[in-house]
Amino acid sequence: MSTPSGTFPYQNAGLSIDDRLDDLIDRMTIGEKAAVLFHDMIVMGQDGALAPAVAQFNIPSNSDLINQKQMTHFNLLGPIKDARTAAKWYNNLQREALKTRLGIPVTISTDPRNHFTDNVGTSFEAGIFSQWPESLGLAALRSADLVEQFADIARQEYLAVGLRLALHPQVDLATEPRWARINATFGEDADLTSELVAAYIRGFQGAGLGPHAVSTMTKHFPGGGPQKDGEDPHFAYGREQIYPGNQFEYHLKPFKAAIAAGAAQMMPYYGMPVNTSYEEVGFAFNKPLITGLLREELGFQGIVVTDWGLVTDKAIFGEPMPARAWGLEHLSRSERIQRIVDAGCDQLGGESCPELLGELVANGRITEQRLDQSVRRLLREKFLLGLFDDRFVDEDAAAQIVGKAEWCKLGADAQRRSYTLLTNSNNCLPLSHAHLQTAKLYVEGIPAEAVEARGLKVVEDPADADFALLRLKTAYEPRPGKFESMFHAGSLEYSEEEKARQAKVFAAVPSVIVDLYADRPPVVPEIIRQASAVFLSYGSSPDAFLDVVLGIYGPEGKLPFDLPSSMKAVQESNSDTPYDTQDPLFRFGHGLRYGA
Template structure:
């Protein structure tokens, strides 16, 4: 905590407004320090003096003390909340010894679900565990989402995380898109309400010293990707609007702005066939300055998605910069385009020397850097980072994954289950009675209390199979983590499931991280239930009737790939001949 005796400069005085403090500090900073404010670096949890073995990133110590970057995106996990908090405090000590002692803003992608993608999300480890965001779309409760985001806020602040690179408030209108599981579904109005609730839960009624800053993404709406391919890769760079439904994708972002969201992240994609220039959204001045800032009135921080400037290698494969439409530009020219467009920070980049060179060459003025640096500093002061540089490492254990938080996460996992089919009206399969002989696959049989687990479907009264939604595995570096391509199961996958269904009445438990084509199974499975991230125990609680499925589909489920291909990528509820429609969900009472 800052005391009166610590105050040597106005920026150190907590009695002054964040704006006045930012102006004072900015007037004192050398150009190198200003430039460092305009990057979000990457650090993998571990020794801050060592470079990352996972990502092309220098050590945290080098990032902060040499490059003067003090926004850090954290990858990896500690073994405990206390260890996480200690690492945070050690890292802040490095920042305190550097220049004017600007504290680090630590940020992260979602950490409370089940899905692991090192460039998009981390599965819960030390934190409480909840369904993926699509499961909240299935429950449709603004109150629950706000309560969940408040849990995130409390757990993040306990270990020193003050920036959430979420919520992801894109629309799930293209069923093949690999990022669909992190959305709230395809209904623009529902996503807008839930997204605004999420912002309120993270930030409160206004950003302050107890808040986590929310970064809504991916403006002006990711999702309508051509053929469902993701713009992390050159073959997925095109966003298309065959239904002319651009405004639907803006609705959630307008709601987030109204809720006071502090930051925005534009997506990689480039709009095709619209009024806008066909270049990546972050490079597009008509998108960032004219639309986001002028028309929608957003004056917070705009951080680019990661890696728009520099080519790198990840997971043993080349990973070119996502500079779609401006691939021909040099690194300095790309940087100049981004700042001219209205962006404030370069995500996942370390090329401070290139930014400094753009100033020296006149491509970017120092006055333009000052505009963005001021926004960044105002947020740091508003969050109280200069006054509370450290967190209570000993108290972190008691504040993270409390019994209340864990129970609430489990309740949400169970409630979000969506019952798609259930035997017949006269003879429902679920809930299961006690005493059955169960053949269990991809689920721990010990969770079926009161039942006998057998190894052979022929010896069982019933089978329970946990299956994933289908995808086409990719084999090149970062692509390995993206579930993309066809939604059809392979012949081998389909036949294996059908063989069990033929041998014994079978309950299919389907993880919907993307829509699944369940047509081959719908008439032969005894019941089909969907989940969006749930432990085996949570699944068993629902199947055995200890909890009831309360979810309703937040997306359409296609009957075939023909219906997927006929679906307009930008248009909600456009799936022709869907097998199950948005809103479908049975209960045990009906």
């Protein structure tokens, strides 16, 4: 389904992209140019129709975003439940954009959608897409080929419904075990992360951006891992990023690899560097870091997009959230925009106030020449992706492509293979299905029906059980509010009450198999001592767990980080330094195999 061709040079596919850009930019008003520099949330309407405004999230209607705000970059919020409907909505959105004065096509972006996850704070449930382990699980398998295959499959699923910009990969290094966003990283090792991010970008972008590519946004420059006390800079109490071990360069390694691999876009994090040579303001406001380091020293000439919400105070889930203008909280909204543009960023994420940027240009505080630099980068990508020439997707094909059976199987296989076996006392695993036919099982964290469906007997009292299967989640300290509670932060150690509860199970059941979902590195020496066998997993279904326990699949994963032995060791370690906790329970790379 091709876009109708027009009579202007920028609509002529036979001309060079530079010629088309020159023509289009010459035709644009200041307001139209300013709108290109904004990238905010959008939602789908029912049954593929354009959506009305969503007051809960301060999101204008689809029509107002395009016609009133004149914006053309949007981050799709919420799960996709039906591919055909999603493709229909996307086409309707492009038709609305085609009606505007210049008909500039829309670019739709998304957070990760292809991982099995229980926490949707920074990604989405896979739903109809193929479901793979989280990035930590891909790292546990140590295969660049698998990562490239994953990214290539995700690319095809994204393309089918019109998603043309991946707000990932996340290549922050997990050197601070308490940080809430470790699950989306490739772990603690800079060299492994560098190898995998190159494969990731190849899978999404191919040899370069083109009509069949999905652009990638590598984040969070210059590495969002070393947060003070592990707190996250979405929130004011986590705004400080620290380098007590002088490891700033270590955190840059994956970004250098991403640039070498052709990363199209880059996102700075919210945090502000403390006690470095850089000004103590949020990274996106920091000209020596964005223009000096990223662009001039590292040679990145792609698009730089801020993380979401640096300018405007907003409500999320009805709860007030201040703009994340760390170090510059005193500035007005317009002054924050000026700092961001002056720093060298091209686009403001999570914002819909192009009128403020237009006023800055009109008042001479930002030159039109500077505005044009970012407009050119952003529109060039639309041309490279082929959106000006073929903006629509095939709605029938979308239903056939998304969630293909063979792709879902590959994702499910990876979930199982990525399990990391930490201990296996007396080679108790895998359990014999035949032996279990006469046994009684006590289970936690797994539906009893899933176990019973395999012909096994489940009991409610641990005292009646021969075996226990416990699926636990890494401990965290619950935070208030709906949005803040999605960030699992604080202690990695279970409370004394929870330890005592678990100890009763260990005492009552002869053999206890534990699976720990490791969205962060758990501190569990007491479980290691008491359990018959312990796994780490990184986003997997109950059936995946049962298949590994029963030996239908063998665990192949290796630890993507050190496993700390105590919270004291975590607290005394340097947040920016890899492998820095004292006497870890297990080292990076540990992982047993069945029969070994």
